[in-house]
Amino acid sequence: MQGNSKFTTDLKPVWCRGCGNFGLYAALTRNVFPSLGLEKDKIFVVSGIGCASRIPGYMDTYGLNGLHGRSLAIAQGAKLARPELTVLAVGGDGDFFSIGAGHLPHAVRRNFDITCIMVNNFVYALTKGQTSPTTPSAPPGDSTFLPSRSYPPVNPLLDMLSYSVSTEASFIAQSLSTDIPHLSRILTEAIAHPGFSLVGVLSPCVTFNPPHLFASIKDNASYLVEGEPVKLPETTGRNSWLHDPGDMAHAMALARIPITEMPFLGVLYRGAGPQ
Amino acid sequence: MQGNSKFTTDLKPVWCRGCGNFGLYAALTRNVFPSLGLEKDKIFVVSGIGCASRIPGYMDTYGLNGLHGRSLAIAQGAKLARPELTVLAVGGDGDFFSIGAGHLPHAVRRNFDITCIMVNNFVYALTKGQTSPTTPSAPPGDSTFLPSRSYPPVNPLLDMLSYSVSTEASFIAQSLSTDIPHLSRILTEAIAHPGFSLVGVLSPCVTFNPPHLFASIKDNASYLVEGEPVKLPETTGRNSWLHDPGDMAHAMALARIPITEMPFLGVLYRGAGPQ
């Protein structure tokens, strides 16, 4: 897969075969960067620590695989200092939602032109399978997913979408690493967006996720198309509406529907860049 | 003011005369603890660092004035280890929203029975007047409030309510430190609530806040009463509704109205305790 693009290095990714990170890698290096006409020496990819965070090493741009949870801090410093750079902050659900959860709302409110790519594989993969804040909890005894490791058990999972919707990120979208064309379109738009953009990439971990997780995500996925009716899960008992990414209240309503019930793919919200 | 309650120590608070923290102090020691019939040796007050965080020192309970931003971590450890304790985490807007912002959503989702009291004086007071995430930004040249100290300027302020609404804290309320009866009622209910409760206490800093800030907060305040119509700012152009703290969508709508436009006082949301 690598070597096909001027944006790749000759380093072989260490990811497991079939890992969702390959999809993100392909989307960025083969579609997104070329289609935006970016120069590789004007791209800076900062990541945290984790499987997803390995990505800068494989891209022939400026890249830093930094510290767990801190990509946004480093990215903001670089962007402020050199505004002509295209700055990406990439990491996992653990990076952005657990150890780095305190940086995200501040990056959002500053609204600098940074694209934050949160690779959500619902698990701590690099450290071999612990629960992350996005891990769906399993009833005790159900071994198909990770137990909620806590006494007493912790239930509700953190939903990055509602989290960032609440702080009103100026661009919020979600895609799937196995749908490379869709992911490429979303990322292209996110990078082109003049303010802070947050893209959640649902991404199978073939090693630590139970296979049914991604099967069900694909089955339940609802693609958002501007101006068309939104497909809602039946349980909501709500009438559908025409999708309007300019409407924060609608974005919030979408965000409140758990990912495990119906993951929305597309642009949830598109607001203004910094004034 | 102190010395009137069995819950006070003989230490004289170091707060400036007229500081809002005296209101919180009076509410807790004279009204809330007595009315809940709490034993002082079953209360643990953990705070961060800041003016508000000085409060444990003045209360004759178990208390720890810990580290800036970390009260929730310590509080959760104590509550898990000794569930019969009444555990309060107290701090400032800097404590919970800036340096400690990463801990709040996790405390929320764990939903342990802890009461988090966020004393919002819209400023870093103890360190003498820097902007906090809740500081309203002033147009350049307007010296009545703090300049937004940043190049480029950072505008949107973090709203703790929408932040915690988004992560669905199981009890969310706001009050005013100068309205001791209201504050006492709210805190009493918050402590009695069986899950995680978050109370924002709007609290004048007489030293670093411009006086007009609290005048306007009091003027614009809208008291929420269950079952009665909600007073909304005219700019929303929305119809009012009957206040129902059980409705998260309504809570979210309230939370999206900026505090500086209309601060809502009362219980915004009341959900379930941990299952």
Add this chain to the structure above:
Amino acid sequence: MVLLGSLLQRLAALQGYCGQMPRYYGAQIRGGATAIRLSFDIERPSLPHDIPDILVCFDFSQYHEIEDELGLGAKSAVLYDGLVPSHFLLPDTSLPVNFDEISQSITGSPRNKNIVALGTLARMLPLSMDDARAAIDEDGELRVVQRNLPAFLAGVELVDGLSLPVLELSPAADQRPRVLLHGNSAVAEGAVRAGCRAFFGYPITPASEIMQAMEEALGPLGGVYLQAEDEIASAGMVLGASLTGMRALTATSGPGLDLMTEMLGLASAAEIPMVIVDVQRGGPSTGIPSKSEQSDLGHAVCGGHGDAPRAVLAAWDIESCCRLASESVNIAEEFQTPVILLSDQWLGQTVIAVHEDMLKAGPALRQRKRPLGDHQGPYQRYAWSDDGISPMANVGDKGFTYQTSGLTHDEEGRPAFDFQAHQRCHEKRHRKLETLKDRHDLVKVMGAEDSRAGIIAWGSTAQVVIEVMYDLDLQKQVKICLPELLCPLPNKVQEFMDNLDTLLVVELDFSGQFHAYLRSCLELPARTRIYARAGGRPFSRTELAGVLTEFADAG
């Protein structure tokens, strides 16, 4: 590979063999290069030798990633599957074995090649086949072998079929089955034995197994366990639980330890018992996460702003992982202080098979000094006393209350802003740890008592140094000092130095942190040499044999 090693070690352990199985990882996330080494011993879990008798390799294309750490001798019997890279020189004793194919043909899948190889190795060692068969039928952990018994038997038969060499293995000292555990589980075991009932942590290689072991142990015990959102929170939760009287622990590795620095200072300042286990890995920064180094010493001892005294202990083998974990909990409780227990990747992830009773003799439980119910006047959380230790009420205890903070405080715990109070706080916190300097039992000295040539080492390095001393029969020529308590450093270490003409300091870190630390608090012999290098590859017997021989000869 880890599975094969584990099964073989288990099979041997059930027949009474001790042994040690360190692990080695390459760069790949999963399915990449992994290796284990495995020793069998009849008495104790000795270190594997540098040159293996048998090497099994499933994939030479990955071998080179960790070849450096594995070693291969002209007489090693090499069994390999798949292609051999052309530049690669194999010893004459090498033989291709189609584990893959055999597994495929017998079980319908190549994935059971481990089981085939297990049979081959069990026979080559040789283990008793009757006992092995019985164990496979009875032992729950060997169920996977039972399910694939034909593969196992095919592996056994390979030995005769291919005329593979059969080694000579002394009979086990006794047939009592051995306990299997790695250093990380030994730490958890020790902590739980010492009454620890609360664990808060955040995953990090190579410490995560402590978290996992604590989760498994605390569930049934009704303890408290939580995976926190980060290391700052884990450490904070430990303090919260500890304040209520619970013995609480966290475990991490370098990067996490960095993040706990501020909490460590609070624990020291406010005198809150807390234990942090640091399973060291190659640093600085992310470094080499899956390999050992001893480079967190400086931070463990001096890390954090202000003068924040703490105790630092260091495990050096798996028995001491357990014992010193108990000791750490005890010291934290007795002295109301943070304690850092240093371990490392090698210790943490090496599995040993060991006599059960080796782990039995833990230290007795020590208690926090508690206030009497009938205290006069207001309770003074930080009351002065000769030993510097004040009676500590647990948060929630009936009849007491106190307020405290990381601020300088008076005896009642109220903030104080004057020099006298400040100086007294420092004095109290330092003084109470002074008595630890008399803990002679926490400094091991072995070798020639009268020798004037001494070697000092700590942590897993000490284990290699000791083995090599015995390998080379140097125990009549030199002596070794191995402090288990590093801070405050027991007086016994100075006594050791006082009787030396020459000293050799051996440590697995680039800059010689241990030497610098010793020098900062002791008088060292004028003729002191250091052998220090970066981690990333553990010391081998061969490497240290050279170093020790030279030292003993020159000494």
Add this chain to the structure above:
Amino acid sequence: MVLLGSLLQRLAALQGYCGQMPRYYGAQIRGGATAIRLSFDIERPSLPHDIPDILVCFDFSQYHEIEDELGLGAKSAVLYDGLVPSHFLLPDTSLPVNFDEISQSITGSPRNKNIVALGTLARMLPLSMDDARAAIDEDGELRVVQRNLPAFLAGVELVDGLSLPVLELSPAADQRPRVLLHGNSAVAEGAVRAGCRAFFGYPITPASEIMQAMEEALGPLGGVYLQAEDEIASAGMVLGASLTGMRALTATSGPGLDLMTEMLGLASAAEIPMVIVDVQRGGPSTGIPSKSEQSDLGHAVCGGHGDAPRAVLAAWDIESCCRLASESVNIAEEFQTPVILLSDQWLGQTVIAVHEDMLKAGPALRQRKRPLGDHQGPYQRYAWSDDGISPMANVGDKGFTYQTSGLTHDEEGRPAFDFQAHQRCHEKRHRKLETLKDRHDLVKVMGAEDSRAGIIAWGSTAQVVIEVMYDLDLQKQVKICLPELLCPLPNKVQEFMDNLDTLLVVELDFSGQFHAYLRSCLELPARTRIYARAGGRPFSRTELAGVLTEFADAG
């Protein structure tokens, strides 16, 4: 009180007087006890004497909170307002003055008592009244005095009215006005002079003024300034900005430094220039935030897991705050390394009046080694070179790209997992800093060159030691070594030690961290004494006079 001191210092500075004004705070948040001391000198900003000639006290009920740090002599002229507590013994030269009432009657508010007292003090010193009147009319900063001129004049008249003593003040060396600044603004000044154009920080006492000064300086310069959400983020942002080629700074105090530990390690591992200023306060933990201590040395030097080399510098007076801030930026850039500049509350918050040219002679700007445009083959971010320093492309530079991380890496910056690469990374990072050991200019030596009795001190303590040496005329008897570069420690310090029979180490921290550090890397004279105590009260001349005299006599 701070206002009164500032105005008086300004008034005197405009007449050519140098001087130093340290600040003292009690526990109250605002409006509580505050005090300043103020010296006037015709040549240099000397330290105030322990016993003031004049003491003005507005409120004795708050005086006791900081009395400890202020000092009062039998001959001090005490002017006080309000009641004197009955137990309090005033010198005979004391006089009640109703500053409050006078202010009330003249300006309609007691709030201008400062201005009244200013008039009194200006007259007592005495300053030239003509020049003072002219300055009040012209100087923007003195506008508040101009607006309340009658109050000022009433204060002046009090001197005759009450027959207050008038001191003798030597005429200033020259009448050129002096620059007023505190150590924190001097640091900002130095950083900006050295080309620093980016600042990221988080408020903390006593470092916040650096943030403020940087904000003020960088706005007009079109620099980058941001108050981050915490210290981890500030440090991370510094690294981000620095990677793009901007010289970037952050400033904090102990607790914030703790939180930056992990980022510091990343900067060291990935060789990213970064400057952290640590304005030390009393520790551990929150400690005494508004008072000085020198107890962050251990962390500055050894803090952080792994072997993470960095440079550590220490300012000791306000001139060096400025000069060494420039130096720190230079070293960070030249050596691609994190640099910690240690200051402290005393230095940071003391305002000095000083000759403008004292600050002028900063070091020349040093540049990052940059790759040439025509590099052969792929750009090697971490190319080997004799001095250990590789050409660094800035992120965004045309024609280059590289990937790096805190992982052990090869010359191109790609992750490496083998021992050789790991050892080489360590070697490179350590080696490049070795040349700093030749920076003899960063070690000041004064006093009797041939003496075999030496004193060593660092930071603001050194300033007191030096003043006391001259006070006591000991400069013919002892010599003083004052390292400005603490890590790596220049060889010149060992040379200093080599010529001594006796050494005295003076430091303001309880455990003697400086002594331990020196011992860890140097051979110290056999007769070495330490004078160390907790901070919370700065060393006074009197206190150190005793210590130095005893040492000189015994030495």
